Every structure is written in structure tokens, then in C-alpha cells.
Amino acid sequence: MEGSVVVASSPGRVNLIGDHTDYTGGLVLPMAIDRSTEIRATLGGDAIDLTSEAESVAAHIPLPAGDPVAIEPPWARFAAAVAHVLGASGGFRGHITSDLPIGAGLSSSAALEVALSFVMRAEMDPRERALACQQAEKLATGVPCGIMDQLTVIAGRAGHALVIDCHDLTIEEVPIPADAAVYVRFVAARRLATSAYAERVARCAEAETHVGPLRHAERSAVERIADREVRDRARHVVTENDRVRRAAAALRAGDLPAMGALMRESHASLCTDFACSTEQMDAEVERLSHVDGVHGARMTGGGFGGSVVVLADAGVSAADLGEGFLRVRPSDGARVRPA
Numbered sequence: 267m268e269g270s271v272v273v274a275s276s277p278g279r280v281n282l283i284g285d286h287t288d289y290t291g292g293l294v295l296p297m298a299i300d301r302s303t304e305i306r307a308t309l310g311g312d313a314i315d316l317t318s319e320a321e322s323v324a325a326h327i328p329l330p331a332g333d334p335v336a337i338e339p340p341w342a343r344f345a346a347a348v349a350h351v352l353g354a355s356g357g358f359r360g361h362i363t364s365d366l367p368i369g370a371g372l373s374s375s376a377a378l379e380v381a382l383s384f385v386m387r388a389e390m391d392p393r394e395r396a397l398a399c400q401q402a403e404k405l406a407t408g409v410p411c412g413i414m415d416q417l418t419v420i421a422g423r424a425g426h427a428l429v430i431d432c433h434d435l436t437i438e439e440v441p442i443p444a445d446a447a448v449y450v451r452f453v454a455a456r457r458l459a460t461s462a463y464a465e466r467v468a469r470c471a472e473a474e475t476h477v478g479p480l481r482h483a484e485r486s487a488v489e490r491i492a493d494r495e496v497r498d499r500a501r502h503v504v505t506e507n508d509r510v511r512r513a514a515a516a517l518r519a520g521d522l523p524a525m526g527a528l529m530r531e532s533h534a535s536l537c538t539d540f541a542c543s544t545e546q547m548d549a550e551v552e553r554l555s556h557v558d559g560v561h562g563a564r565m566t567g568g569g570f571g572g573s574v575v576v577l578a579d580a581g582v583s584a585a586d587l588g589e590g591f592l593r594v595r596p597s598d599g600a601r602v603r604p605a
């Protein structure tokens with residue numbers, strides 16, 4: 267309603283296990299975290315006017331929003347893309363604040379898209395919203411991303427991780443054991459994320475022309491793919507889906523050592539078969555595996571830089587792990603409320 271003030275907020279996410287599986291309809295096991303992006307907005311008018319504490323240049327987007335790629339400054343493309351996909355006709359003036367590290371692989375862009383979508387449309391089926399925001403991310407960045415980030419920050423549940431089947435978008439909530447703590451550490455800025463990510467998506471699609479949907483493929487079929495690179499990428503996806511299934515069982519059983527072992531295997535697979543880790547991340551994961559109370563660590567998210575995620579005993583503090591670690595707690599998903 268014209269003149270009403272709303273506050274929309276969306277958490278970021280960390281993926282515990284299951285990377286580079288979502289865009290082939292595979293399994294992922296992320297959780298929404300207690301770091302978020304918030305937009306305070308006054309509804310009304312026929313344009314979107316946004317300021318952000320993280321950006322020096324304001325965004326002005328006349329509605330209806332056209333092709334977001336042409337919009338300046340670049341950060342305004344996220345708002346233009348969400349408005350475009352939702353067909354938003356009602357404008358607003360808003361200010362964005364966030365305690366979510368930007369560009370660290372914790373889904374700051376999904377959080378922004380989803381919070382914006384709540385300002386533009388308060389009521390929407392969660393899966394429809396996630397698909398719309400995924401579409402907006404693709405339009406705004408050109409990255410052919412999967413659904414994990416947007417669906418996680420929408421559907422997050424306090425105290426739980428989510429097993430998401432990225433084919434039918436069903437979600438199973440799995441409690442994080444009370445004796446576990448999850449930490450993240452930003453290791454390195456991403457390099458070439460756009461092109462390398464898209465290239466991996468293409469290799470997986472190529473594998474599917476040989477063995478059918480990777481989510482159903484047998485390891486033995488994958489081993490018969492002639493092209494080594496395509497075979498390696500496909501092997502990662504098939505084994506990672508299996509690791510997610512076993513990780514969900516380990517979490518349900520409260521078996522942290524088993525979960526940690528799967529996280530280490532996942533990292534090794536992302537490093538060798540999927541070739542999307544970096545030396546710095548490998549060294550950090552290796553170092554962490556020798557720290558007392560740590561069950562497992564791995565790179566998390568798209569890779570080529572970004573953050574590592576650590577599963578440790580609840581008694582382990584951030585300082586015990588080294589410098590720059592942030593404890594993250596499984597949190598509820600995005601929402602909007604009247605100010």
C-alpha cells in the first residue's frame with residue numbers, strides 16, 4: 267500500500283555439503299545463517315530508488331523494469347532483474363543494510379534478491395519465489411546458477427540444515443546436533459567465477475548427453491565416458507549426490523565424525539574431479555583437519571575462491587581455529603514485516 271513502510275530481511279547461507287550438484291537436479295545440504303541483508307522500504311511511486319550502506323552510488327530503476335544488463339550502477343541490476351521477473355509495477359524507496367560478507371560465497375546476492383522480492387511481493391509460494399529469484403540472478407550476473415542459494419535463504423529453519431532435492435524442489439529439514447558448531451572463513455576472492463562456473467555447467471550437460479540425468483547415473487556408466495574432463499566432472503556430481511545422502515543420515519544420527527569425513531571427501535572431489543578449489547583453500551582445509559575438535563572442513567559454494575566451512579565440536583571457539591573464523595548458526599529463512 268502506498269506510503270506503508272516495510273522491512274524485508276533475508277539470511278545468507280552456507281552449504282555443508284553438496285556443491286555443483288544443484289544445476290543437474292542433484293542433492294544439496296545447506297543451512298540459512300544468522301547473517302542477513304535487510305531492506306527498509308517505503309512503498310509507492312513508479313520507480314525503485316535504493317541506497318545501500320555498501321555502495322556509494324544510488325540505484326534508480328523506472329518501472330516496468332527492462333533488461334537489467336543495461337542498468338548502472340551494476341549492483342542495481344539485482345533489483346532491476348527481480349522487478350523484471352516479478353513484473354513489478356509498484357515502486358518504493360529503500361535503504362539496504364547487511365551484516366553478511368559480500369562476495370564471500372555466503373549468498374549475499376541471493377539474500378539481496380530474496381529480500382527485494384519480499385518488498386515487491388509479500389505473498390508468494392516459496393518455490394515460485396526461489397525460481398523467480400534464481401532467474402533474476404541469472405539475468406543480473408549472466409551466471410547459469412542453480413536453485414540452492416535462493417531456496418535455502420527462503421526456506422531456512424532455525425536449528426536445521428535442509429536436504430534439498432534440486433530436481434523436484436522438495437526439502438527435508440535435518441536438525442543440526444546440539445554438540446556441533448559450524449564456522450566459516452573467507453579465504454580468497456573469486457577468480458573468473460563467471461566463465462569457469464558456466465564452463466562446469468556445460469561439461470555436466472555434456473556428460474548428460476552420454477549417461478542421461480546425472481542424478482540417476484551409475485558410477486560405472488560415468489567411468490565409460492570417453493572424454494577425461496567430462497568424466498571427472500560427472501564423477502564428482504554422482505559421488506557428491508551420494509555423499510549428501512550419507513551426510514543427511516550422519517547428521518540425523520548425530521554422528522559428527524562421519525559427517526566430517528564426508529565433508530573432507532567432498533572437498534577432495536571438488537579439488538580433483540571438479541577442479542574448482544584453489545591452493546589456498548586446499549591448504550586451509552588440510553590445516554583445519556589437524557585442529558583438535560574439528561570433524562571436517564571443505565570449500566563451500568561455487569569455488570574458485572570464496573569460503574571454507576568447518577564442522578567442529580560446540581566447545582571449539584573461533585579463536586581455536588585460527589584468524590578470521592565466524593561462527594554461523596542455522597537460522598530461519600527470509601521474511602517481511604510492517605515497520
Ligand code: GLA
Pocket residue numbers: 284285286287288289411412413414415567568569
Ligand atoms: C553457487 C551457485 C549455486 C551452486 C553453487 C555450487 O553458489 O549459485 O547454485 O551451484 O555455486 O554448489
